[in-house]
Amino acid sequence: MTVSHQRSQEGAQQESGGAGPPAARDTGGVTALDPDIAARLKRTSDGLVPAVVQQHDTGEVLMLGWMDDEALARTLTTGRATYWSRSRQEYWVKGETSGHVQWVKEVRLDCDKDTLLVKVDQEGAACHTGDATCFDADLLPAVPGRG
């Protein structure tokens, strides 16, 4: 199963720069996701679940990605965090082109079953800008609470 996943990930990656239509997401088909997990998952109207990605040892929040059932199945079985890219409309194995791989350490589902927490070991920068995290660059002005 890992082999065929790897093959399809590479296929998707190769298409990302092409002029052809993006790979369609198979929302109706059977995915490799454990049916017990699939039955619990609550998805957006697009069939997606937000995934908070955290560096497992430092606790840094690296980014937020989106997963459909297939992306979650691949994340749980391949050891590499895999997302559904909403902008490119294709599966996205983090680090496939950049080398900035996210090795999966732990995956958790929240109390409402509509959000994932993916703890990873991030190689290199998590952000495509080169920043360590996607939240490094834009601090908003806030009145701090008294806690």
Add this chain to the structure above:
Amino acid sequence: MTVSHQRSQEGAQQESGGAGPPAARDTGGVTALDPDIAARLKRTSDGLVPAVVQQHDTGEVLMLGWMDDEALARTLTTGRATYWSRSRQEYWVKGETSGHVQWVKEVRLDCDKDTLLVKVDQEGAACHTGDATCFDADLLPAVPGRG
């Protein structure tokens, strides 16, 4: 401004158990959000932005909430994390009924301007189940990556 916010938050909270229609979200109107921030923000089709909520000192990811412009404005100006409740369709000042307040320490916007990171000081349990975080209860089986 803080006083009037506080008043409207309490009003929304009081309505949450009532039989009447939920308070409508004013998506078209002028909010208190800084126009420069509002211009940068990329929202879902529902006008919302996911907010990752993190305990400022331990780094624990506590929950994921959703904010519209008004909820973000209140979060930035009142010192208390405020969300738009998708299930109740109303503003939700975290801790208003439970006492489990989130005092705002820092708010960051990500590189794509479509996700917020809210660092807070959490009083008591973040999760409505009584768990410290919303991700405590449901660890999914994952094959760990080699990192």
